[in-house]
Amino acid sequence: MEHEPTLDPGLTLLATPDARSTALHRLVAGTLTDGRPAYWVDARNTATTYALAELAPTDRLLDRVQVARAFTAYQHHDLVRELVGRVDGRTGLVVCPNLGSLYRDGDVPEREADDLRAATVAVLADLADACDVPVLVTARGEAREAVAAVADRELDCTRTDFGLRYEGESFETTVYPVDGGWQTTVPYWVDRCGAVADRAAVDAVVTDALGPDDPALAAFGGV
CATH class of the missing domain: 3.40.50.300 (P-loop containing nucleotide triphosphate hydrolases)
Structure with missing residues (x-):
């Protein structure tokens, strides 16, 4: 990342x-x-x-x-x-x-x-x-x-x-290093999984990608 x-x-x-x-x-x-x-x-x-x-x-x-x-x-x-x-x-x-x-x-x-x-x-x-x-x-x-x-x-x-x-024409920071892992952002998951229509759909994509028990879900923002 x-x-x-x-x-x-x-x-x-x-x-x-x-x-x-x-x-x-x-x-x-x-x-x-x-x-x-x-x-x-x-x-x-x-x-x-x-x-x-x-x-x-x-x-x-x-x-x-x-x-x-x-x-x-x-x-x-x-x-x-x-x-x-x-x-x-x-x-x-x-x-x-x-x-x-x-x-x-x-x-x-x-x-x-x-x-x-x-x-x-x-x-x-x-x-x-x-x-x-x-x-x-x-x-x-x-x-x-x-x-x-x-x-x-x-x-x-x-x-x-x-x-x-950092943000430029060909780069945007979408993940941040934190203790024990990474803080992800919505643009990171959109780039990884494709654009989605609403937050509920984003939640479903992230949960499916990480698994329901993954601690990264909390860092994502309360999915």
């Missing part, structure tokens, strides 16, 4: 519930499972080793993530440009959170900031296309609009009572 999407090559724009969410870190940990390296251009201290270490399937994951931290728009743009000489077909992932946030600071004129931001977005889009690697970006406001215009796909992540829910 997949409760988080797999990042395909191309530019992915992720919308997170809030600035402190681990939605980005979870996708990074889930993507870097084949030993390939990742490059992370950080802004606003998003690259926390604690979050990555907690979510990583192996301690070696942190050794494969190379982080460069930017503190100004100029630094951020230069670091993204340096990726051109580093990223190739062996790269597993490029991560660029909070794209645009440093470009709103007062140390750079607005017009110049707009041009720098646009050039940064263009470099990331070209990298994703030319090197056929996943590039994961988060952004807000005007920066988000600029990334969305060239993104290959968008993912939206929201909080639920059972965990983070």
